[in-house]
Amino acid sequence: MRSKKISCASLALLLLLISVLGTACGNQEREGVVNQEQTDETADTGSEGSNEPALDGPVPAAGGRPMLIKTSVPTEDTVGQPAVEAYAAAPDLSNIDNLWQYYMGDEMAAKLVANNFVVTEGGGHEFFEVYEQNRYKVRASFVTVDSLMHTYHLYFSHLLRNIERTQLSERLTQLSRRMLDNSAAQYEQLSGSEWEEAAKRNVAFFTVGAKLLDDNTQIPAYAEDMVQWELDCINRAEGIEVSTITGEDEDYSQYVPRGYYEGDLGLERYFRAMMWYGRIHFEQENEDLDRSALLMTKALFEDAEAYGLWEAIYAVTAFFAGASDDLGVCEYQTVIQQVYGEEFHVDDLAGNGGAFEQFHEMTASLSAPLINSLPVRDGEANTIPGFRFMGQRFTIDAAVMQELIYSRVEENGAGERRMLPDVLDVPAALGSDLALRLLTENGAVEYAGYLENMNWLREGLSRENTTLWSASLYAGWLNTLRPLLTPKGEGYPVFMQSEEWLKKGLECFAGSFAELKHDTVLYSKQVMAEMGGDYNEQTPDDRGYVEPEPLVYERFVNLAGQTAEGLKQYGMLDAADEENLARLTEIAGRLQTISEKELREELPTEDEFEFIKTYGGNLEHFWRESLRDENSGEQLLVEEYPAAMVTDIATDPNGQVLEVATGNPATVYVVVKVDGKVKIASGSVYSFYQFAWPLSDRLTDSKWRQMMGLQVDENGYYNYDERVEKPEWTRSYRYSYEWE
Template identity: 45%
Template sequence: MKKRIASLLLSAAMLAVCAGCQSTSASIPTDSSPVSQPDTTPTASPAPAARPTSLLGDLPVLYDTSLVPAVPEFTVAEDFSNVINADLLEYWNDEARAKLLENGFLVVSSPIDEFYPRYESNRYLYTPNFVTVDASLHTYHLYFLYLQRQVEEQHLLPLLQELTSAMLAQSRAQAETLAGTDWENAAQRNVAYFSVATALLDPEADQSAFPQEAIQELALINDAAGIAPSPVMNRGEENGSPQEDYSQYIPRSYYTESEELTRYFKTMMWYGRMAFLQSDADKTRSAVLVNLALRESGAMDNWQRIYDVTCFFAGASDDANAQDYLPLIDAAFGADADLSALASDGAAFETFTESLRTQQPASINSMPIYEWDDRDESTAGYRFMGQRYTLDADILQNLVYRDVEESSDGRQRLLPDALDVPAALGSDTALDLLHEQGDTDYPNYDSQMEDIRTRMAAAEDSVWNASLYAAWLNTLRPLTEARGEGWPQYMQTNVWRAKSLTSFLGSWTELKHDTALYSKQVYAEMGGGGGIEEADDRGWVETEPVVFGRLAALSQATADGLESLGLLDDASRDNLNKLYELNYQLMVIAEKELRNELPSDEEFELIRSFGGQLEHFWLETVATVDQSFVTPQEHPAALVADIATDPNGSVLQTATDVGTIYVIVSVDGSPRIAVGTVYTFYQFTQPLDQRMTDQDWWVATGRAPDEEGNFHWEDRPAPAAWTDSFSVSDTYRGA
């Protein structure tokens, strides 16, 4: 079996040039030596230049790398009599009390809709706060999503409209010039291709002059029913290739919130997914014409601007694009070749197609193909605005069929498991859970996982600082580490390590949700209150200083990168600075706790006021100018993302909700129960044509009524089974 693992990480290493968003497809090395390419850059009309470094640059290391944990141990009485606020447990049932005593913490399902309200109620009830990394990670997600949406609505959508209009006009001119030549069909394909994009951006556009293939394509996109051959890409063929998964055009994430965002989503999905296959001569001619039209229409600046900005958020594409094709086109045909010469020079076209063999195949397959197809040959090609390479998608790609092969009883691993990602990043707990689930019983799974772990551990900082997406993933990596002597007692247990996986996977689900449009999705091959006496309410910060430190650095990098792109307004700069300062202060407190140093009164007040600070960021990101009052019930934190696709008919979904965590901590030698909010994590499959939106998930979890007006709180889905060791659905007696 051909193993693809060799490209992992090394293919990602070039993402350090992400801000210029040079496509990885032509320049990803498969070993540690750089690929040597002939100098084909023309002297005139050059391809767009890539900047040499990421907009993120080198993120600073803010945390103390030499810190030695020294948290003293303490004992909790079986009846909790030495816990100063044990009255919290007065009405708890036996199961909840037993788990809290045994593990030192407990996660409880709750009806709250956001992370901050529990912290606010703690303050007024004099209950110690337990400040979680989950709450801080969720707050970064809110601001990431807010900024990306703002950039798309205010900047990228107008550019996309200008770009598409220019490309359709230039493609029509090309088709007129090339009528009667061998390039006519390729030119007409491009007219249909940009006609589809035009209609997706403006459903009211006059379609009377659209080619029939475009009308057929739009019907498939609007039906979003499943997998079928593309009428546009297979123009002039019967049952040709590629096939497209039209369920991907179901708007999801925040793209359901307005018609403009929905149109942007569908158009960028079209530009990101449809491939002009390298193995097909006529589709390759279309790719040549698209690139010439891009340059000749004067639309290159708009294309580059859209690509650069989206690279900053989500990373570079590993499919070939204009930056790969234009130098090869100019080398073969000449930098100033006109269309008539292009169509008559068969030798030059042969030279060009031969030069495409130098292109490195994409690491991630995002197309439906059959198990007997050669993956690279079947997927290699040009995409106008390809979806983006991500490290986690590369991990998942290497852990599904065919790479892990078929089990001894004939099963094929056509969908990965979310636990694959933290396992690959070093979590032995995640790997143990996968083994216990029987999810690794495939001939090559263990060897693939071992190779991935080795490469991930060896990844340089440039890999993790290549985009906001990569840096967010890097922020989560400490949550995969085992904690030993000197750490809080509860953190040294297997049960806490499992709980940390929900923190990792909850935030990862938000990352996948926020970048659903841009990041590639893995495809396997088709096979078969007042009046309360004031009390000691000094709280605790979850002792994950590295996570808080990386979140602080990520917040600063987000601001700096957007400012360098000219996309940062004063209010956003101010809020990102506040987010940096909050996470920096939490890092400092967590380090003090680990050294067994008592935080200052000001730092305890920060812990006490944590809910109010979270509420500020929440309001900044969800309130609009026409809203005088908004509640979490209108904008719940619960969300869903689709992670991977089995083209035989199903998708892997992960989802989140908000839970309450109770942790027994000792502050100044006094044990107490501190309370905070955490992610609850869900994983399940859905039919391919029923990819869930956030609104669907709110109905499923009882947050919103169904079409008949009924709520489903009682029959809401259960969290992932492996979370049972540290969680209960309710704490009250009789529950």
Template identity: 45%
Template sequence: MGYGKSGREYLIGFILVLLLIVATSSGCSGTKSLEAASIDTTFNRYEEYPVQIKPAVESYSVEPDLGNITNKDMFKLSPAAKNLLIENGFVVVPNKYEKEFFSLYEKNRYKPVPLFVTTDSVLHNYHLFFDHLLRVVETEKLAMELKELNKAMLYQAQKQYKDLQGTVWENAARRNIGFFAVACKLMDPDASTPPMVKNEVEKELTLIQNHQGIVVSPLMNMGGNDDPAGAFQEDYSQYVPRGHYDKTDLLKAYFKSMMWCGRLNFRLKNEDETKSALLITLALDKGDNRRMWDNIYATTNFFVGKSDDISYSQFRETIDKTYGINADLQTVVTSPDKWNAFLEAAGKLEPPSINSIPVNAGTSQDEREKEIKGFRFMGQRFTIDASVFQRLVYREVGENSRGDKRMLPRGMDIPAAMGSAEAYAILQSMGETDYRNYPENMDKMKTYINGVSEKTWTQNLYWNWLYALMPLIQEKPEGYPSFMRNSAWARKELNTYLGSWTELKHDTILYAKQVYAECGDGGEQVDDRGYVEPNPDVYARLASLVKMTRDGLQARELLNERDKESLERMEVLILSLKTIAEKELSNTPLTDEEYELIRSYGGQLEHFWIDALRDEGVGHRSAASDRPAALVGDVATSPNGQVLEEATGRVFDIYAVVPVDGKLRIAVGGVYSYYEFPWPLNDRLTDTRWHKMLESGQAPLLPEWTRTFIAE
């Protein structure tokens, strides 16, 4: 098989991913499995609700004059929208004013028209609570824990420095003082800075404050560097608080301090940086430091996943093997003859699967691994979608026939790798599959993903969320409603997938590792019985995800009673939608109570929306204009000065022709609007900026592939 010039490089990278997955899913020894051993397994319990259906909806079509639609006179559609409705059985119409899902459903309830409960609205509801729960845990628990941990580690670093002055360990100890001094200042601007690192700390803080971009780190390169070409560079544009982290001063501080702790890489290729990493490991063993570190790591592991980098567990084990069990600073310093053995043992630890730092594209494979392989104090997390991105950008894929390099991925890469033929066809039409090795790499990722076990998919909330989305990309068989059995609907479901995935990336932007390419009143009584989008497998997995969220946080005493009750109600609602969807597919009549649930759906969404935003002071629906559903997040970085932004905008209307009691009617619901566009690296977008762009009409165009189902 011909792999081209980068074939060997791809195979090495791909084997590393497979090794990581095997370690994660089977529990074999290795970097990631050691991390798993320190996590309470009861934190991650998952029970999937079964789905048993035999779809039996008779096929139907829409007459050209809508003559077989019982309520066609309720709606005024443009000629273009009407044509798509006739052709596909549904159409999505842009809405310039609707900012939240619940308000769209409430508005249509009181017209009244039949409501179409969409998977988009249910998934968005979970996003609201996921973001709320993470925000509350960070505000009430993790921020204070990180502040105390930073202070305690700074204290230990200063003690080590005092003991190591005049030795070959002095500079490494001084670097650690600076590292934790920066972390402390980011959490608390009034924190004092030890005089021996004042200059470097002030330079770092200035670079962070100015979001300087990719430049050499003054602190990491303190004391000189034997290899000036190998000086450590950091991307300071990453320190713009975004996602939910721009809402309060505390969350802004936590974001920047945690980003610092997660990104700074003590590279194993540099002996002095490796000494710093070893000293940090020893300092973590002192006092309550390990307990505080575990509290932060285990909690964020439940939300997002395990670190992709070497951290405490691997270094502690390597120290014990080299210097003896429970070896301390005195033992290490007085055993210089064992240092080379330690370096050799550390060199055998697994490298990260995702490169999250700037690396010159001309660097050889061996040098690349040395550049990215290192210790991180609170390393950012491995996610499967970032791994997919990593295998599908330069230099894992080569140039296309025009000599262009694929410096940024596409969101569509993710559902394509999950197995969506429609997603891959869209990528082909965009020319994205023309890059050398792209088809081969995509095939390998699809093969791997197809073999991932349920246990691996449900190891944490992040992976579990992706698992809940997977039924969206499965082709709907005979027996499903006709509007769901065409390529336009397959694209609408990709739009749903990418809208929800964008919310996931937005909510976890601090923790998930980012890929770097190299280089009112009721009206007259009418029959307004509605319809639930029949995606029972999505509802089943989402209900299981809600249950896992509740049980996992409750097990760690991180869930208050009100949020517990809200998650219980959410689970009941989703299971009710699952039951309705199963009935619709099997032609079982709905009860009056089930039709009433559909009618009242907007009110239920409103309740969850208010509950999810109450920690931000929201107490009434009138705040919807100030807290719109629209959001933005950058998911990949190119060394040519751009990032890939993924965003959702206004809630669009969907009109679907659905069967009720053997007759066809139009039902109305809400769906995501989805955007993807490159943006300057030094100007990473926040939600606030994005909202202003939407208000002023400066948002980019919707993706070309959505034209098959969206019409003005």
């Protein structure tokens, strides 16, 4: 039994590492919206004849826009050997030049001495607030990776939300109407044949999609019962029920609008419709469902306008979030052409059972998805081959988590099953020994097969693979965070050399990962297990410091540039956003330059110190720009638009989901050395949470903020009684005033 499961894990990993997902049907490889050659490591997978064809794009799409985005390969690992001379905070903090600017209790001071940094609450509602307070109080700022990644999250969500609101929503409405009309015409042609039920199913399917987008959509009488059942289930969004479309279980709690979609009627409609098209699964093994998939594909490809709409929606969302993990119209169209020829009429289907038998045999040989998002019962296949009209997207983290939950791993000694993953699974698979040790301490390795599967993942993902990590903005975001997982040794500033700083890096990874999942909750496939100051006496030296992670900043420059370049080629970038992305790229580039100087013990210029001092103004600019289409008034209040957010990333079909969240930003105080002086500099960092929660009550941002007492509830009161605790592993470097 174990050898079979590890074989499956190895196959999934092999596909993960060599796959290239295409965004147009002319390029059906399974991962990548960029035009880059595979690395030697990628090609050397140990599988004969598995070399992928080169992507010779861009491939023309409807409207003349390129479907593949050509991006430059980032220059990696250009940082020289760090050479910071050793220093540390004195036991009594007597060598801290600017200690007089701070008040610290005994416990907080003890942690600062022990780790040369300490994290506390009180960072405001948004990341820029600490930096603006520092400028007012003439205190040194510590520019964090956390603050930069949070700013990318703000602008990523702004760009995607604006594109969905102004372009994709209307295109999806038009596509739904055309596919409904096309499916209704097929039903009329096939009525009375063995294809009638499949055609009727498609009419119901597209009626649901169209109705979710437009209440005025008329429901055909012959499909009314099916449509009304689905709409009722979607609107209740209470949990798992049997779909009348597929006859299989569907998790209707997924249709609760979450992330930034909550509260905007148009975006909520778009969310439900895209969730419908991304989740409803036409299982290949079921002949009648396979007939529906054939008819759906035929209806799309014989209507050039419909296909142009589908392709335009799919391509830009793949650029943001990655390509589909499921079989879809591209794969099925190839089989249709092979069996039925380049041109055939729907009328030719009736009575031609031999051709369909051949079609059904060929679709059975197509690849299964790597990630399961369906409620499957114990003993059933982990992933079920089938068709989705606009399938949710393959992500590296979901593929990792899939291998580390039941039934890819089995029970522990107590007979318990690992039904939900842990966020730490992802950095552990990416090579973090600390994350793996924390998981071990929490009992993860006690599940049979967990460590075996984890080792397979770690071995495979240790190979550098440019195609994998540049496949989408989603993948590029994750790649930007990876250097945080690397231990920092001799030559780095003393605060970076401890295990506690490595834990803080894990919290930054987890907090930014939570924001990534929040922004792509609609698209990324979710894994499912089986069933000015007052100082007069002294003149402060407020020259600050940048967290020296030059490789992070280098990758960020490429990520921001890829964002602008791709959207510009798609014709979806206005002048203001292009200017802001250029500004974000410039900020990251300056942070890279400054951090490289710090590691060489070279003093930044006066202009660079001034950039650090005014960094909060840059952050506030992007916060305001990300909200410019969300607030009709002139005044923006951070209390109304805080950083805190929540999203669910995995489902236990027995009734729970895994929620990940961020709270108000925390403040980090770091012992740094600037121009020979040891001093304290402060900045903003993530506050990360993860916890299991009832499936029937998937949390929205507003519910989360009210739960945590960050915003008033519907009665105008703040809640202070039922707050969620942070993960235990974050406490060793954190100080809370409540602990005194």
